[in-house]
Amino acid sequence: MSIDTSKVATSNSSAAVAKKPGRAGVVANWADERLGLGTAMKKNLRKVFPDHWSFMLGEIALWSFVVLLLSGVFLTLWFNPSMGEIHYEGSYDQLRGVAMSESMASTLDISFDVRGGLLMRQMHHWAAMLFIASMMIHLLRVFFTGAHRKPREMNWVIGCLLLILGTLEGFTGYSLPDDLLSGTGVRAADGFMKSIPVVGTYLSFFLFGGEFPGDAIIPRLYMIHILLIPGLLLALIAAHMLLLVYHKHTQWPGPGRTEQNVVGFPMLPVYAAKAGGFFFIVFGVCALMGGLLTINPVWKYGPYDPTKVTAGSQPDWYMGWPDGALRIMPGWESEFWGTTWSWNVFLPIIVLPGLMFTILLLLPFLEAWVTGDKREHHLLQRPRNAPTRTALMVALMTFYGLMWAAGGNDIIAIKLHLSINQITYFMRAAVFIGPVIAFMITRRWCISLQRQDNEKLLHGYETGVIMRSPEGGYSERHLPLDTAKAYAVTARDRDEASYVPVGTDGVDPNGVPAPTGRGSKLRGRLQTLWFADNIQKPTAAELEEAHHHAEHEAHGELEGVSADGHQFDGHHAVEGETLRGDH
Amino acid sequence: MRLLNRSAGRLSRHRRGPLAGVVLLLLGLVLTGSLYAAFAPAQATSAESDTAQVEKGRELFLVGCAFCHGQNGEGILTQRGDTQLGPPLAGVGAAAVDFQVGTGRMPMVQPGQQAPDKAPVYSQEEIDALGAYVASLGPGPAVPDEEQYSLEGLSEEEREEAIVRGGQIFLTNCTACHNFNGSGGAMPRGGYAPALHDIEPKYIYEAMLTGPQQMPNFSNGNLPPEEKRDVIAYLESLRETPEYGGFGLGGLGPVSEGLFAWLVGIGGLVGFAVWIAAHTTRSTKKKGQAA
Numbered sequence: 001m002s003i004d005t006s007k008v009a010t011s012n013s014s015a016a017v018a019k020k021p022g023r024a025g026v027v028a029n030w031a032d033e034r035l036g037l038g039t040a041m042k043k044n045l046r047k048v049f050p051d052h053w054s055f056m057l058g059e060i061a062l063w064s065f066v067v068l069l070l071s072g073v074f075l076t077l078w079f080n081p082s083m084g085e086i087h088y089e090g091s092y093d094q095l096r097g098v099a100m101s102e103s104m105a106s107t108l109d110i111s112f113d114v115r116g117g118l119l120m121r122q123m124h125h126w127a128a129m130l131f132i133a134s135m136m137i138h139l140l141r142v143f144f145t146g147a148h149r150k151p152r153e154m155n156w157v158i159g160c161l162l163l164i165l166g167t168l169e170g171f172t173g174y175s176l177p178d179d180l181l182s183g184t185g186v187r188a189a190d191g192f193m194k195s196i197p198v199v200g201t202y203l204s205f206f207l208f209g210g211e212f213p214g215d216a217i218i219p220r221l222y223m224i225h226i227l228l229i230p231g232l233l234l235a236l237i238a239a240h241m242l243l244l245v246y247h248k249h250t251q252w253p254g255p256g257r258t259e260q261n262v263v264g265f266p267m268l269p270v271y272a273a274k275a276g277g278f279f280f281i282v283f284g285v286c287a288l289m290g291g292l293l294t295i296n297p298v299w300k301y302g303p304y305d306p307t308k309v310t311a312g313s314q315p316d317w318y319m320g321w322p323d324g325a326l327r328i329m330p331g332w333e334s335e336f337w338g339t340t341w342s343w344n345v346f347l348p349i350i351v352l353p354g355l356m357f358t359i360l361l362l363l364p365f366l367e368a369w370v371t372g373d374k375r376e377h378h379l380l381q382r383p384r385n386a387p388t389r390t391a392l393m394v395a396l397m398t399f400y401g402l403m404w405a406a407g408g409n410d411i412i413a414i415k416l417h418l419s420i421n422q423i424t425y426f427m428r429a430a431v432f433i434g435p436v437i438a439f440m441i442t443r444r445w446c447i448s449l450q451r452q453d454n455e456k457l458l459h460g461y462e463t464g465v466i467m468r469s470p471e472g473g474y475s476e477r478h479l480p481l482d483t484a485k486a487y488a489v490t491a492r493d494r495d496e497a498s499y500v501p502v503g504t505d506g507v508d509p510n511g512v513p514a515p516t517g518r519g520s521k522l523r524g525r526l527q528t529l530w531f532a533d534n535i536q537k538p539t540a541a542e543l544e545e546a547h548h549h550a551e552h553e554a555h556g557e558l559e560g561v562s563a564d565g566h567q568f569d570g571h572h573a574v575e576g577e578t579l580r581g582d583h
Numbered sequence: 584m585r586l587l588n589r590s591a592g593r594l595s596r597h598r599r600g601p602l603a604g605v606v607l608l609l610l611g612l613v614l615t616g617s618l619y620a621a622f623a624p625a626q627a628t629s630a631e632s633d634t635a636q637v638e639k640g641r642e643l644f645l646v647g648c649a650f651c652h653g654q655n656g657e658g659i660l661t662q663r664g665d666t667q668l669g670p671p672l673a674g675v676g677a678a679a680v681d682f683q684v685g686t687g688r689m690p691m692v693q694p695g696q697q698a699p700d701k702a703p704v705y706s707q708e709e710i711d712a713l714g715a716y717v718a719s720l721g722p723g724p725a726v727p728d729e730e731q732y733s734l735e736g737l738s739e740e741e742r743e744e745a746i747v748r749g750g751q752i753f754l755t756n757c758t759a760c761h762n763f764n765g766s767g768g769a770m771p772r773g774g775y776a777p778a779l780h781d782i783e784p785k786y787i788y789e790a791m792l793t794g795p796q797q798m799p800n801f802s803n804g805n806l807p808p809e810e811k812r813d814v815i816a817y818l819e820s821l822r823e824t825p826e827y828g829g830f831g832l833g834g835l836g837p838v839s840e841g842l843f844a845w846l847v848g849i850g851g852l853v854g855f856a857v858w859i860a861a862h863t864t865r866s867t868k869k870k871g872q873a874a
């Protein structure tokens with residue numbers, strides 16, 4: 001392009017030059033030219049995440065895992081995973097000269113002779129407790145809101161694997177110090193393995209490299225704890241988060257939010273700040289707990305010795321529920337071909353957790369099979385709008401919670417002055433009856449809440465304004481929900497749209513004969529149970545009718561005057577309103 | 584004479600010294616006291632007071648204990664005859680009485696799985712009388728003297744060794760019921776091993792010696808007096824040692840740790856999550872506008 005230089009202002013003394021890029025710009029440009037990050041970042045830094053407190057529960061797990069990595073690296077610098085016997089000669093008076101394994105001695109050294117070591121040990125342990133606890137509440141949030149539905153089933157599976165790997169990781173870490181408590185735990189684990197029919201003894205000998213305890217178990221657990229499982233955890237966490245980015249985050253329904261979009265804040269600067277800030281909060285909570293609350297005081301347990309045991313020997317909380325099952329299990333054993341089959345150990349501690357974990361893994365698939373719903377879902381459901389699903393999880397939680405309580409039966413007995421035997425008898429029945437009761441109550445509760453939603457949509461919310469009619473009758477004034485709220489409440493499917501009925505007459509609504517067989521009959525029955533008694537949202541016609549009715553009613557009520565002061569109840573425009581002062 | 588005079592002269596040089604009066608006074612007092620102690624009819628009165636004490640103890644026993652233990656401490660069977668209302672007391676010794684009555688476990692307020700400790704009903708003098716009476720029913724362990732359970736007179740090194748030894752004995756024999764921290768534990772059918780945090784050394788010694796309620800009896804043949812002393816020394820040392828890790832959560836093990844992880848840890852972090860999510864980037868916050 002040629003420029004007519006005669007028209008250029010003569011006062012311009014020099015030609016315009018590009019501003020010299022800043023130092024950061026130079027570095028960024030250098031990196032972009034070689035790594036090509038710019039294009040990838042341009043898109044992803046602006047990636048939008050919806051905002052809700054319940055979406056940050058998984059983040060607690062992520063950040064506590066980071067705390068675990070940091071504090072864990074610190075601990076490996078001094079921990080000596082050896083079962084070689086030495087005599088302790090460290091700072092803790094009460095154990096000086098006592099024979100113990102080198103792993104126990106180095107744990108004591110970390111606690112008493114390494115600067116900041118005890119803080120790091122306690123932070124590591126508290127972070128582990130929080131890691132698994134936050135995975136569990138994250139799992140509950142996902143299930144209660146229906147975020148496990150298509151297309152996120154595989155991420156549910158990965159999350160479940162993370163949960164079980166985290167549990168194993170916790171157990172291996174708990175076993176490493178070789179103190180009395182962890183040694184008792186390892187001994188128990190040995191017993192659990194040996195209760196497996198036929199192969200149990202072989203498994204135990206394989207893991208321990210001979211008869212318990214041998215001298216191989218701690219180095220082996222150490223390798224599993226700091227290399228094998230953390231590697232798997234990291235890989236699965238990466239997969240979990242990549243899928244999260246790929247699927248995009250789910251969101252609560254609301255005005256402007258659809259199955260096709262995500263409404264929220266961009267990664268930079270908002271989410272980076274929020275999530276980064278949350279890391280520091282999680283780190284701070286771990287540090288505070290590690291600094292102020294004793295966890296696993298190994299110096300009081302002393303070194304492991306198979307002849308010793310202590311009251312209050314429990315696993316960490318996440319292993320507490322199988323321990324509870326073990327505690328309330330009747331002592332069943334049988335003898336076959338001269339061998340003892342310990343059902344009293346095998347059923348509660350090997351079969352039951354395996355069964356529960358399988359159920360957990362299959363939940364999204366079971367639900368999809370029952371409902372026949374194969375559509376993609378990116379909008380969340382309120383727990384009340386899937387009453388059977390919500391009730392199912394509450395029943396599972398009740399089962400878990402009762403087993404958990406059974407695992408602490410001795411502490412409950414001494415702290416609440418109860419008989420440990422009676423607790424056991426109660427729990428034996430309660431773990432079966434409790435979940436059923438919880439299921440029924442939760443389901444009816446959800447349905448009642450659905451009913452209440454409809455009530456609000458059709459007749460408005462209760463204002464608390466009491467109107468008196470000329471005849472002297474009193475009534476409470478209802479006002480219509482505001483549009484945004486009404487939208488959020490009605491942004492759900494009617495049930496007939498959300499499943500493919502099996503049909504009772506062998507023909508589905510499209511006239512296609514349904515597949516026959518026992519499976520489909522069972523499916524039909526489950527489907528009936530799943531959706532029975534659910535309250536459907538009102539139709540447009542019903543809403544129209546109700547609003548018309550409400551308007552009519554409001555006109556009638558306007559003849560009355562609300563009590564003085566109620567004009568400021570927050571539901572009216574207050575411009576120009578004054579207190580009448582007429583009473 | 585010179586010889587005598589010489590030695591007398593040396594002593595007598597101080598006879599008008601400033602300390603002579605004080606020394607003489609002390610000598611006189613010590614001599615009188617020793618002579619009195621040597622020749623006074625102490626044993627006679629003590630024997631007499633023993634009898635008087637037993638008699639006093641018997642009277643107290645008939646009022647407060649005989650209802651369950653029988654008028655001669657022979658024990659009383661329940662009506663069904665298969666359990667004891669109160670066990671026979673011949674041979675339990677004064678140590679058992681001192682423990683049971685001194686910690687308020689006896690007299691029992693009501694029959695139950697286990698007698699809980701409470702404020703003692705009897706004064707120490709009355710307890711001693713009761714003990715003397717019960718001891719007179721049959722030979723049994725006596726109330727231990729303080730030197731039996733104190734580390735007085737040991738060198739620093741010996742003390743340390745005693746504490747370490749006591750800790751190992753404690754972990755071998757006691758923690759299975761009383762917990763690693765002495766925080767107590769559950770026993771079958773509503774029984775419990777009590778917490779040991781603030782039990783006086785004397786009562787710990789007596790409990791080991793007599794095996795009250797569900798506790799096994801650690802006789803001196805099983806656990807020599809020095810080892811009992813060591814266990815007590817270990818427990819005392821735990822009381823004196825600071826809680827290195829911070830607040831001890833009751834010293835109950837992983838159950839209370841799990842409780843704190845959920846209530847304090849997860850509770851607090853969920854609170855923070857709510858707090859963070861409640862803050863939008865908007866400078867004005869209106870309801871419903873929060874994305």
